[in-house]
Amino acid sequence: MTALIKTVKLAFAYLRYYKKQTLSLFFGVIMSVALMTGVGSLLYSGRTADMERTREIYGDAHYLFDMNEGDFTELQDLLYKGSSSASDSKGLFQKKGFTVEKAGILSVKKVIEDPYPITFAYADSGYMEMFHRNLLDGAYPQNPGETALSERTIRNLDMEKSIGSAVTLDGDTYTLCGILSDQWDETSQNMKAFINADMESEEGSSYLYVKFEENGDVLSQAKAFSDYFHFNIRKIERVSDLNSYVGGDASPSVFGILQTALSLPEGRLAYFWGTMNQSFRLTEKLVLTILGLFAAFVIFSLFQVSVRKRTSQYSTLQVLGMDERHTFCLLLSELYMILLAGYPAGAVLGSLAAYLFYSRMGEMFVSQNIGITQGGLHTATVRDVAAQIEVTPGEFHASVNIMIGSAFFLMFLMLFVSLFLIRRMRKFSWSQMLVHNTHTRKRSRKILSLRCQNMTGILSRKFLFERKGTFFGIIISLSLGGVLFLGTTFVVENTRIHNALTFKADDGLASDIQIYEDSHDLSDVIPSDTPGSLDSIDGIASVNPVRYTLGEIPLENGVFKWTSYYPEISPEEGFEQDAGIMERYHGIITQQSEKDYRLKTNVYGYSEQMLEELKDYLLEGDIDSQSMLHENTIILKTLMDGQGNYDGIGLKPGDTIRLKVPKDTSVPQESLQFEGPDNWYQEKDFQIAAIVSRSLGKTDNYIGDATNTAGIIMTNQQMFDNFGIDGYDNISITLQEGTDHDRTADEIRAAVSGTPNCLVKDYTRLIEQQNRYLQQKMFFFYGIALILLLISIFHILNSMQYLVASRRHEFGILRAMGITDSGFRKILLKEGLCYGVCSGIFMMILYMFVHKLLYYALQHVFLYLHSNANLPLLPMFAIIMLNIFICAMAMLRAGREVLNGNMIDEIAQV
């Protein structure tokens, strides 16, 4: 104990004596901790906001239990015989291993299919509360024949939205007694009609929805709960993605994921990373690890300078009897004392900066996609989600886990650094012995001064390459900051391009205002003279009308390569096509024979401007509206798989495809199944001019337009010339800068008011919001890149100082022998330039590998649209120049200290 106290005292004395090094290390620790905890807290706050948004959208329950499969009497008794507010209190039902916070029961009485699939159910107050089914008007059904419906269901059933209105469903008439708020994911496929508990049940199934205490391990509670109520755990069902935030999902086996990945013909890495990322939030962890490693590197680099200055003192102490263990304790004590002082300051600084950032730009850390997909199917478009529920960042949460984690990480790291330095000290004395006693090392025996009069240049080179290990170590460390900066900027730049492209294509936000037909009937079109009438409205910059029809193309003789891509043809169990698409169109794809398929495609007619914009999504070929018109060629919008590949359809520009479309709008609706008689259709051959990855001005009706649907794109004129289509499906309108969009939107609404099923949507605010969000995102990432660069510069300055400090003795001799200050500076400048150039070259080589890796990840894991594969030459050049400049300046700065120092002391230093 006494020895330990003495060691700590000695360590403290060293820290006080070498103030400059201690301060460098202190700031290094503060910056590293601030960066890790700050970024960690930002990500954590975003994730917390995601969780709350998921809870708001999908409800508060974790699991549902089929009540026929277990004995839940005890819980039921509590729910129905206990107090009415039982479900509001925390710890509603507690037994060993689980705590039920909330529970609710949904009893399904009847399911009808016509006019829509509607579930008649009785729900208790627990269920209604958990799923946010608030009563907006009226009361919950108390008597048979009464029903409570959501606003959306009322709209879908074309009812009058007033208490007392009636609707006849499945032969029975129901009176509307209550109007409920919409359930987020309630679509025309899963509407619910809430009825009285006394209604006779045809289904006889009841479901118990349970919310457990969110203690980070909800799954274990569910297991204990199932055991207690004799429920087969295998039959448990998760309610929503909420479970993934509260430890409610079983961790997939890494080995299993690896096995599946290896069994894939291609995209193994992409699958492995993608699945692991989804299950274990790897991206987030990778970001923190990279920041941690970077911090580690900086701390190590700073500390070794400090240690280097007193290696001889440690040797003396060892000669005096201090063993390696004590030296190790001494080093570790120093580091831990600095950590103890720097960590709280860093954590506070990081959290404060993160708080300020999050409170202003927090939206960027929140997922924009929650609510858009459910069970792999799109339930709403981004634009609709964003228009209804604004993404809010919520409150800032400092992540205690990250703080504890990074503290342990740094403690472990410092342990490792101390061990490493002790090992190096030992090695150093060995190498010294080798140099003195043996001559195994091969050295140049040339007399250089005979041929070269510039011995200062030779000295520079000799200093550089005398210790090759040190040289390469410094080169690697100098280039790391640059690689991180370039990697970050590459990802940021591609994110910007990707966001801009998906914003237009996937999110359908290419124009300020959209007019579209909300119909599945091809005869519902916007009249052909409408675009002309819109031109006369003030404030409109451009009008881009889109013609549409549904078509089908044959993909024969193995042209269609992804034979398990569509649920209709996939052998995978449980993988099913959307019921609506199956019912209306008999699926998207039909198999004719082993290698022959017929694929339904959207067929679009675009304006010239839209074709021009489509060039951003070009995969192959050339887009030229004039030659398309003259040669009657088309553009194929191809399919994309889960790994960002586009080779599902083996067609190339120049190939010909036969397009089949309904003859005209007089043919029955069933014609869209493409199974009717030939006289319902017309067919035409087209040569493919280009292949693109996305479409613009798309329609969400019919078979939808996502990455899993193909499209044929031509000019509007071709649509008319080839198929006689002259009406429009949708019109994209861009407004002039500074236009009063509310007024313009009103005028547009007035212009199309007579068109059946025609809707006008104003996306101006949404576009502004999304643009703001994108700008914030860029700002943040560039900020992080800049911080990394600053830390890197700090590190370069320190490394150069270390280099010069380690040669003070030699420099002292040179000065005594009469080297002038300028001559001395020249030596250092040359060395600095050499370090700059070499680290630049090494950075370039290293970055090429990182670039390839990042490019692959962006394309195949993160599915970025049209990632730029080119090396960022200009930023690379700029970073190399900056590195050279910083190295040279750092050397000169360190050299100034030598020149200002006492020559006698320098000579005496060995």
Place this chain on the structure above:
Amino acid sequence: MNILEVSHLEKVYGTGKNPVHALKGVSFTVRQGEFIAVVGTSGSGKSTLMNLIGGLDTPTKGSIRIREHDIAALTRKELTIFRRRNIGFVFQNYSLMPVLNVYDNVALPVTFDRGKHVDHEFIQELIQELGLWEKRKAYPSELSGGQQQRVALARALANKPALLLADEPTGNLDSRTTAEVMGLLRMSKRKFHQTILMVTHNELIAQSCDRIISIEDGQIRKEGGDGLD
């Protein structure tokens, strides 16, 4: 002819309450070709005197004239060039460039004068005279202490300096090597008519010099031609 004139030299380290007077009014002269030993106990001020004469440090008071140049009047750059051309140093710890071989170590100070012809014949002669020819391609770490000190001596002589300052040149050597190095110093005095000022604490070694200046508590206690020649 006087090569070196030191008059009323004082050096005070530190300020405030506890100044240390390393040298107090030291004056003496050295003639061309003299081999002088400066002796004294540890902390007597002999190394301070050498550093001031070599222009490695600046005096608090007094003047130092070498070849009739007051070195205090020189600018930093002038002093550096003056030192390079007129003063050769031999340190106790040899102070060789570990990254250069023997020949390049010796030639190094000459190459600092840009445009100056490097007299390789003279350097080769020096190396041969000092018995290092066989070792001319060896690195300092491959040499014995005596050999390293010989290289340091050759380097100090390479610029044909007006004054050679040797600070305890035999401090790290055994008696046989000490005798060898002293022999070489005397040889250089004889052959190149070299003026040498050597600091030592070894009275016996000092006896082999032309003159001995004895310093105690920063003052010259005794000065006289007690040497062998």
